[in-house]
Amino acid sequence: MLSAPTEAPPLLDIRDLRVELTTARGRWPVLEGIDLRVEPGETVGIVGESGCGKSVLSLSLLGLLPPAMRISEGEIRYEAGRLPREGEEAFRRIRGREIAMIFQDPMSSLNPALTIGEQATEMTRLHLKLTKREAREHAVSLFRKVGLPRPEALLKEYPHQLSGGMLQRVMIAIALSCAPKLLIADEPTTALDVTIQAQILELLKTIREEDGTAILLVSHDLGVIADMCDRIAVMYAGQVVEVGTAEELFDSPRHPYTQGLLQAVPTPAKKREKLLSIPGTVPALHERGAGCRFHSRCAYATERCLLSAPPVVRVSGAGGGAGAGTGAGALAATGAHAVRCWLAAEEGGLPHAAG
């Protein structure tokens, strides 16, 4: 029902993913109806405020969800193969080798008790069966590549001896060491100061260009996302509310939340202007009602927004057949610009089947 612009199967295909949190008081959906695709070599951004489920999404891809959370519905396909919902062994074969991940805070993401060398070589020795020596040489060459000074000496040092920017480079080098096809970068620059941020982003770009690694970039910072990504998914309260190419989202954001996010981005043009931030906060798990999850903060909210869930509406798209798309497909369709909003549905977007 969906036509993809490329012939090959997508690298990563998330379909109708639902993740639940089990607590003493019941089970709560953390993610709901997530559809997302990443093509080989593509950079996809996921953006949203903290607490909207971006990190849970990225963790669920590698089976790294906390014990209380589990995938209850939907599926994740990697190169047309289906990933398990849980089970450490099955994920282990993909982690690091196929899909690598870098995290927000490089200082706490590296083991304080092990040397850099130990942490940089264990993966290649395990997955690529390199000898200790080969692994070290490999690590050194990667360290050079990511622009780390005196790479040999670094191997013997401990994380606390390095600065945050250097550590993030180390993290990236480690992540790249098995030449993964997909790199998940979860807020890779948030913990770093601004100049370093730019350097790291530059590095990611280089990697994308040189190695053709697909990147799933998770960030709350739309500026970072805009700079990097081919396509962007905006998440709010456990759902993808709008997806499209960078241009589509920046030029014609359809979801009020996306619009709000854009207004909050500091740009040179808006310097000295007061930044508009979205009033209110993301609703907690138990505060999510039946209607649109953004209604409490939305300037355009109507009674319908409160009462019933908005449909997913495709507003444009390369594959653009009219009426195309079920809920499960519309947002995932590569190249499609889709939005989950009553407003867009009324404005004559392509209505969702359920709408």
Added chain:
Amino acid sequence: MNLAYAARRFVTLLLTVFFVILVTFFAFRIIPGNPALAILGTEATPEQIQELEAKLGTDLPLGEQFLHWIGGAAAFDFGDSLRYSEPVLDLIGARLPVTFSLALLALAITVLVAVPLGIAAARRRGKALDLIISAVTQIGLAIPSFWSGIVLVLVFGVMLKWFSVSHYVPWSENAWLSLRSLLLPAVALSIPQIAIVVRYLRTTMLEQLHLEYVRTARSKGLRPSTVYYKHVLKNALIPVVTVVGMNFGEILAGSLVIEQVFTLPGLGRLLITAIGNRDYPLVQGLVLLVASIVIFVNFVVDLSYAWLNPKIRLR
């Protein structure tokens, strides 16, 4: 700041040792009991006793004896044992290896058993295995080590005859036999320590499991065992080492009692005999030594904790 702290602690500890010795010295001389009598038994004549007292120097005024002893001790001369007429230092030196190897063996057993158990409990938190381990450690904490010692002797020494029950063999003589002669007491000694370490390790492991580097390690596709034993354990052990270090004193003290059960010729039995004999120099020497060791170990562990922490732990 760190140096000042260390120095202040050190002075305190010296004062502690001095105080302990002061109390030991005078208290033991005030309570009834005469070393000369204890040596000679009931058949001695008053003349023989007087003569021995003069020889031992126990007939001098207390203050004089104390100054004399302190003066010697400052130069590491702890005098001669009244009972054995050998230098106290030699007697202690001959017994120290026994107690020390016992304590070290117990420590080794503790670590070897407690670490896998603690990790298993942390990995299976809330599951049956965790509950069983936690129940067993509670019991382990409650069993008096001398009782488990008695039971071990009965079962392995007398009924099964697997282990030697009285004959201590020094390491230098035969390492294997030595190990055998120390194994049962070391096991008895280590049971409560194992319980303590398992519980502590479980807690620190659980704390560590929440940390991000664990997620990183998992995201690398490492085997769970690698994640636990290499990544987590190394971090969890830092506080555990501290606990073990702090408990070294308890192990040492516990070995004093266990030596009695297994009649090992260690410091504990030397001390109890010395107390019975009113062998003042020996008692003082032993108390000084044990107090110094324990306090010194605590001091080092204390410092290392303060010193290691900011370096190794992030934040």
Added chain:
Amino acid sequence: MNSGKKITLWIGLTLVALLFVLMAVSLFYVPYGANEMNIAGRLQAPGAAHWLGTDNFGRDILSRIMEGTQTAFSVGFFSVCIGLAGGFLLGAAAGYLGRWADELLMRAVDALMAFPGILLALILVTIFKPSLGQTIIAIGILFIPSFARVIRGGFLQTKEADFVKAARGMGAGHAALIFRHIVPHILSSVIVTASLCFSAAILVEAALSYLGLGVQPPDPSWGRMLNESQAYMSKAPWYALAPGLFITLTVLGFNLLGDGIRDLRDRRA
């Protein structure tokens, strides 16, 4: 999780309660006199007449175990009282006065705590000469530092709390401040420490009596019974098992109780 932690408390409470009942009963009734000898019926195996068998004088082991609870409980109770009283004075002084008093007292406490307990108890009991009363005093002294530390910590914490400041502002006297405001707040920590010290006291007493330095015959003491039973280990293993088992159960009970109370408090906090 919740219920798991409560189980600790409940098992502890049950064990302690059972032992307490056993002690209460022993005050009025024991199957045979604890010191009643029957030379002809020595070292009988457990059976209908003697549930736990008899010892080398033909005394009923169950009766002695039961009266042993009195020894254990009085050692536990009174030594904790001594430790608490001493610890309260030191800890309160250190915590309330602060500064040099705090520094001085806490150095002393550190020093005492650095010393292995059993060794200290051994020396103290030799100095005091072995008997039930002296054993209690020696063990009590042993506990002073633990209590002092807990109480000082509580004082430091609550002293700066708003409600205490408010009370002080309203002109409350020192005694009123301490007893009406601060003490109730540190009560739970003190109860936890008391419970753990109680079991420690029983262990130390058993060790001392086992070494022949603690409670002396004919006072029935579990440690002493273990000491005496060792001579009949292979002939009458039940003799050594019963006291060891009761020491373990009692210590276990109070440990669990202490842990349980602590968990309860931690969850409330």
Added chain:
Amino acid sequence: MRKSFKLYPSAAKLLAVLFAATAFLSACGGNNANNNGAASPSGSNSPSAPASESASASGESASPSSGAATDSAGGKDGGQVVVVIPQDIDYLDPHLAVAAGTSEVLFNIFEGLLKPNSKGELQPAIAESYEISPDGLTYTFKLRDGVKFHNGNPVTSADVKYSYDRLAGKDTGKPLLSSFASVDTIETPDDKTVVIKLKENNTSFLTALTSAVIPKDYQDSNKKPIGTGPFKFKEYAAGQKIVLEKNPDYYVKGLPHLDQVEFRIITDAEAAYLAFKSGEIDLYPRIGTEKLAELGDEFGQQSGPQNLVQELVLNNAKKPFDDIRVRQAINYAIDKDEIIQGVALGQGLKVGSHLSSVLKQYYQEGLEDLYKTDVEKAKSLLAEAGYKDGLNITISVPSVYPFHVNTAQVIAQQLEKAGIKAKIESVEWAVWLDRIYKGRDYESTIIAFDGKLNPYDILNKFLSDAPNDFFNYKNPEYDKTLKSALTEVDETKRADLYKKAQTILAQDAAAVFIQDIYASVAYKKNLAGYQLYPIYVQDLSTLYWEK
């Protein structure tokens, strides 16, 4: 000890039973834990002892313990034995050693001019023969040929003179052994002859000549003792062990059999027992009766009465025991048979006074049941003495001796029936020695007295002026009787005087004389040749392994 008393010439026959080499209270020496059985029993001439004794014609017998010597064929020699002893030794120097536990070890290294055999009879050792002048003041010894010290030097009269002069304190003026106080001069007319002259007659002097002979001018006795005995000193580890090795030059042909013996110090009776059962120990002297019963047939064992009298000692000078009626009441209240059954498991022999029936010749029979257990009589005596409503007493027991502690528990039970509440106070051995034995600050205590074959040396504790009369017993008639016994030449009369002394003690209820505790020894089944002695020694020379 008393230093001056009148002595009459003594006959050589006396020797058979005079022996004072190791004389102690039973509690002696041992300051540590010990057997459940006796505190420190000495061996006795047990009927079951396998060793044969040569007929001991007093002066001329060939060797002190020749029984095993004659039949020593080649098959018996070799091997080593580990013997457990309950306490460390006090001195390696035999002249300084006072503790009983030391003497039992040194017995194997050293010999005197004379040496006791397993019946307690004195035999010539370094001496080959001797004569005593009719006035009892001059002893002439002829030394045996071929006796060598462990360093290889032959023993000469000069060595003997040096040794005994040292004991007599010729240089210092203070005798090391009080029995030598009466020595006037020691002369050496030639290498093989020693003449000892006494200042005054002393019937117990001959027993003193069992004291060790050491090489002349040898100063290292306390480090590396050198003697003439069947074994030579090899190694001593304080608090752990003393190792001896065979003296190949021993003058008794064929002895000893063993190549090496080790005395292992295990102060804890339970541990010693476990070590014995597990086979690490070959010989367990003074094993507790309880343990002995438990061993069964797997091990060899011997036991029998010995010279070890257990008593409830009452402080005669202290209220309420200054009243003879109270002492008698307590005697009536106590059931000795129950103690023997309950504590000694039957391994004890009831006594009635301060002497064991081992000394048959001097033993006064019929005193055992002078105070046949009678609770009513005890009560009425108490009422007479003014304790109608009961009496509280304290029994102090040395906590290192479980046997005495157990006895105290049984006695407390028995006394309660007569309305006497006895509080048991455990005291450390050091405290017992200091406060009770030396300081006499106590009400009552339980202890056992042992080790001598000379009744005077046993009974003299009750003399009013004895330094160790910690009973605080004072009775001029007793003093007179005992002192005249010492100087009485006529054997029968002397025996009667000793018997009278015992009767006086019993009638005065000076203490509660309970029992002679059996000595028990256990050893591996294939270890043969063990001999029980009625004194505190272990003779290992006759031991051998059965092939």
